[in-house]
Amino acid sequence: MSDSTDTAGSKAAAALRRYWRANIRIMAVLLGLWAVAGLGAGILFADTLNAYRISGTGFPLGFWFAHQGSIIVFVLLILAYCLYMNRLDNRHRRELETIRQEG
Amino acid sequence: MSVQAWTYLFVALSFGLYLFIAWRTRVRDTRGFYVAGRGVPAAANGMATAADWMSAASFISMAGLISTMGYAGGVYLMGWTGGYVLLALLLAPYLRKFGHYTVPDFVGDRFASDLARVVAVSCAIFISFTYVAGQMRGVGVVFSRFLEVDIHIGVIIGMAIVFIYATLGGMKGITWTQVAQYWVLITAFLIPAIAISIKLTGSPLPQAGLGTTLEPSIAGQSGVYLLEKLNQIQTDLGFSSYTATFVGGWDKVNVFCVALALMVGTAGLPHVLVRFYTVKSVRAARWSAFWALLFISLLYLTAPATAAFARYYMIDSLNGKTAQELPSWFENWEKTGLIQWMDDGDGVMRYSAGDDNEIFRGGSLSAAELADVKVDHQAWLDSDGADGVDGRAALRARELSGPDRDIIVLATPEMAELASWIIALVAAGGLAAALSTASGLLLVISSSVSHDLYYRVLRPNASESQRLSVGRSVIGVAVVVAGIFGIYPPGFVSQVVAFAFGLAAASFFPAIVLGIFSKRVGTVPAVCGILAGIGFTAFYIIACVFFDMETWTFGIFANGISPQGIGSIGMLINFAVTLALTPLFPRPGKEIEAMVDSVREPEDAGPAVRIESAPEH
Numbered sequence: 246m247s248d249s250t251d252t253a254g255s256k257a258a259a260a261l262r263r264y265w266r267a268n269i270r271i272m273a274v275l276l277g278l279w280a281v282a283g284l285g286a287g288i289l290f291a292d293t294l295n296a297y298r299i300s301g302t303g304f305p306l307g308f309w310f311a312h313q314g315s316i317i318v319f320v321l322l323i324l325a326y327c328l329y330m331n332r333l334d335n336r337h338r339r340e341l342e343t344i345r346q347e348g
Numbered sequence: 349m350s351v352q353a354w355t356y357l358f359v360a361l362s363f364g365l366y367l368f369i370a371w372r373t374r375v376r377d378t379r380g381f382y383v384a385g386r387g388v389p390a391a392a393n394g395m396a397t398a399a400d401w402m403s404a405a406s407f408i409s410m411a412g413l414i415s416t417m418g419y420a421g422g423v424y425l426m427g428w429t430g431g432y433v434l435l436a437l438l439l440a441p442y443l444r445k446f447g448h449y450t451v452p453d454f455v456g457d458r459f460a461s462d463l464a465r466v467v468a469v470s471c472a473i474f475i476s477f478t479y480v481a482g483q484m485r486g487v488g489v490v491f492s493r494f495l496e497v498d499i500h501i502g503v504i505i506g507m508a509i510v511f512i513y514a515t516l517g518g519m520k521g522i523t524w525t526q527v528a529q530y531w532v533l534i535t536a537f538l539i540p541a542i543a544i545s546i547k548l549t550g551s552p553l554p555q556a557g558l559g560t561t562l563e564p565s566i567a568g569q570s571g572v573y574l575l576e577k578l579n580q581i582q583t584d585l586g587f588s589s590y591t592a593t594f595v596g597g598w599d600k601v602n603v604f605c606v607a608l609a610l611m612v613g614t615a616g617l618p619h620v621l622v623r624f625y626t627v628k629s630v631r632a633a634r635w636s637a638f639w640a641l642l643f644i645s646l647l648y649l650t651a652p653a654t655a656a657f658a659r660y661y662m663i664d665s666l667n668g669k670t671a672q673e674l675p676s677w678f679e680n681w682e683k684t685g686l687i688q689w690m691d692d693g694d695g696v697m698r699y700s701a702g703d704d705n706e707i708f709r710g711g712s713l714s715a716a717e718l719a720d721v722k723v724d725h726q727a728w729l730d731s732d733g734a735d736g737v738d739g740r741a742a743l744r745a746r747e748l749s750g751p752d753r754d755i756i757v758l759a760t761p762e763m764a765e766l767a768s769w770i771i772a773l774v775a776a777g778g779l780a781a782a783l784s785t786a787s788g789l790l791l792v793i794s795s796s797v798s799h800d801l802y803y804r805v806l807r808p809n810a811s812e813s814q815r816l817s818v819g820r821s822v823i824g825v826a827v828v829v830a831g832i833f834g835i836y837p838p839g840f841v842s843q844v845v846a847f848a849f850g851l852a853a854a855s856f857f858p859a860i861v862l863g864i865f866s867k868r869v870g871t872v873p874a875v876c877g878i879l880a881g882i883g884f885t886a887f888y889i890i891a892c893v894f895f896d897m898e899t900w901t902f903g904i905f906a907n908g909i910s911p912q913g914i915g916s917i918g919m920l921i922n923f924a925v926t927l928a929l930t931p932l933f934p935r936p937g938k939e940i941e942a943m944v945d946s947v948r949e950p951e952d953a954g955p956a957v958r959i960e961s962a963p964e965h
Contacts, residue, residue: 261945261948261949264949264950265948268948272437272438275433275437276433276434276437279430279433279434283426283430283433283607283611284604284607284608287422287426287607288422288426288600288603288604288607289600289604291419291593291594292593292594292600295591295592295593299559302559302560302573303558303559303560303561303573303574303575303576304558304559304575305575305591307419307593308419308422308575308591308593309559311419311422311425311426311593312414312419312421312422312425312558312652313425313555313558313649313652315422315425315426315429315430316425316426316429316645316648316649317645317649319429319430319432319433319641319645320638320641320642320645322433323432323433323436323437323634323637323638323641324638326436326437326634327436327634327635327637327638330441330631330634331631333950334631334950337950338950
């Protein structure tokens with residue numbers, strides 16, 4: 246009896262570790278994009294990007310990223326995180342449910 | 349109806365609405381008072397966060413700053429929005445899962461130290477007071493400009509309104525009032541922007557209008573891009589091109605550091621962080637960060653458009669015009685001292701970056717001082733320079749060249765020749781922006797003192813009703829102190845706003861991030877890190893701003909780092925000190941480890957510790 250609760254407990258702990266690793270992974274990807282869009286395109290490479298213009302508009306690319314583009318990217322990044330984490334939460338809950346039933 | 353009558357009507361209506369909401373949402377327990385009973389839906393919390401966040405500075409001054417800074421104005425746009433990504437990914441969900449009332453609560457519990465708690469409380473109170481003083485001043489300025497009420501009476505009226513709805517409803521009242529304030533301020537910001545966009549570019553979307561061509565009737569020919577035309581006008585007058593990157597003191601290193609400090613600072617501001625305690629669940633905390641940035645982006649994507657439109661329109665309608673040709677908005681705002689014309693005698697207005705510039709602002713000069721300058725200037729003109737003083741040289745020496753930046757937002761409706769009720773709406777919007785931010789900050793001050801200091805440190809046995817009445821009276825005291833700062837602004841208030849962000853960036857952000865993402869970091873390294881980060885940042889800002897210290901280049905940069913951007917370095921120092929000391933000190937205890945685990949775990953999974961339902965919290 247105590248054996249089965251132990252394995253159920255360690256399975257749950259393993260599931261939690263997987264959940265946390267997946268969370269860290271998506272965070273790293275999104276924060277990478279955050280840095281590229283905001284600090285990269287908007288600042289570090291803004292002078293280079295300013296040589297190009299968004300076709301059909303008067304926006305030099307670097308200026309556009311600093312004034313509008315980065316903000317749009319930021320909103321989309323948070324949206325992506327919310328949607329992904331909702332799925333991850335649900336998956337984790339289902340996993341725990343199965344472990345509980347098996348245990 | 350006159351502008352003034354409309355303004356009285358709108359201000360009275362909006363204040364009535366705020367008080368009505370406060371009455372409907374009054375609370376009786378600390379949960380309601382500090383965290384709105386944790387019953388706020390994500391979208392409403394997002395809206396409240398947006399109103400809480402967008403202050404009088406965002407509403408009135410930001411577009412004007414961008415308008416004069418061009419590309420470099422992007423530091424405010426990126427800095428004040430980019431922080432929300434850090435908040436949503438690194439902080440908000442975990443703080444909600446932790447589930448106490450305040451930010452110092454988390455710092456104090458995670459690092460199991462009252463010293464850490466007291467340091468965090470001091471930072472929270474300092475940051476909030478710096479900020480709230482500026483808001484109260486903003487209330488007074490709006491009152492005095494639109495209603496011709498004395499600035500002191502304006503501040504007192506604002507104090508009374510905030511006091512009533514913050515003490516009655518606590519966080520719950522503040523939250524629902526802020527939802528209403530968001531709509532007032534965003535409507536007031538968007539309508540003039542849309543109108544001036546249609547007028548200049550024909551596009552009803554100002555965000556898109558910024559990138560399109562000017563109306564042929566305005567540019568004289570078709571197919572001229574607004575930004576190109578603006579660049580050309582700017583360079584013709586001796587200013588730097590509007591879209592050009594890294595001009596003057598704004599080199600790459602400084603733009604980077606200031607933007608980063610504002611981003612990280614935003615993520616560490618206590619009045620923003622505490623908003624994520626008010627929602628129902630972790631999931632709702634993530635969504636409310638999304639809603640908050642979406643609602644904020646409505647204003648932040650419009651502000652650069654308003655900035656460029658107003659810049660173009662202002663130069664175009666003033667430069668090279670005679671007194672008869674000047675638009676009527678110029679006369680209206682000349683009275684307020686926000687914009688001044690010092691003619692060189694030829695009767696034609698000239699706006700430029702050089703010595704022949706004739707447009708100035710009153711700045712901090714009093715009406716009487718400004719009148720003296722004008723009298724001397726008139727004498728100088730009448731006597732062909734034999735008598736009197738050249739007002740242009742006098743004002744240039746005081747660094748008052750160019751119009752006041754606030755005029756960009758305040759006068760846009762008149763530039764676009766909108767109806768007088770829209771002009772009045774801008775006044776109500778400015779008040780909404782200032783009041784919503786002030787109330788959020790006052791609540792942070794109240795919860796810091798009554799919850800973190802009084803209850804958690806001084807009197808752990810205090811009863812629910814004692815804590816509630818301490819919370820309410822602290823708001824009362826804080827409103828009065830903030831009001832006094834608003835009436836008699838200490839000269840350093842505007843200078844120390846940079847301090848608030850730098851401090852938040854160098855203290856809270858690293859401590860909370862490491863507290864969540866590392867189980868190894870213990871009390872001593874964390875407290876040392878916070879003290880090192882704050883100490884360095886505070887020293888640098890105080891030395892640069894008050895003692896004229898040369899800015900530091902750290903031996904690798906071409907220009908010194910401006911005090912606004914030093915929070916980035918302070919944050920790195922905090923991280924570095926904490927991580928370097930960590931291996932030398934023991935691991936935190938089992939309870940802390942269990943707490944971190946429970947904060948990381950998703951909700952409704954496993955036997956999570958329901959801290960928030962436990963009676964002692």
